[in-house]
Amino acid sequence: MSSKINIKNKRASFEYEFLETFTAGIVLTGTEIKSIRAGKASIIEGYCFIKDGELFIKNMYIAEYEQGTYNNHNPKRDRKLLLNRHEIDKLEKKKKDVGLTIIPLKLFLSKNGFAKLDIALAKGKKLHDKREDLKAKDDKRAMDRAMKH
8 A cells, every 4th residue: 555645844955954864653643644644734844852762743733634523633732753762862962963953854654554754863054055055956947948948
């Protein structure tokens, strides 16, 4: 069973330079996984933090499930991410460096139907780095246009 759910954080590659990536499971309620399967989620405003040796994501938006009754979920609640101890310790150690953050890159469903989140240890880009990225993107677009004509 392959899934078409693939929610990306497009702004992340523009704002951050990725140092290391991980794939984490997410602890969800029943109505949350149903909303994700319907494609009603966003990770653009989300970021990860470590609390008491556990990894969480904050500000990840999952719309309330339409058929959910009184046991519907809070759309922006903190959700626990599942990584093994070695990976969490590694992230915790590296996060102590100034300027590093853990950001979500992509939300998808695994072949077993579990919700997974690709996260990255990232460093914020400076303004001149962003300008260089935009210039490279414009140059590539111009080259592609020239090739077609």
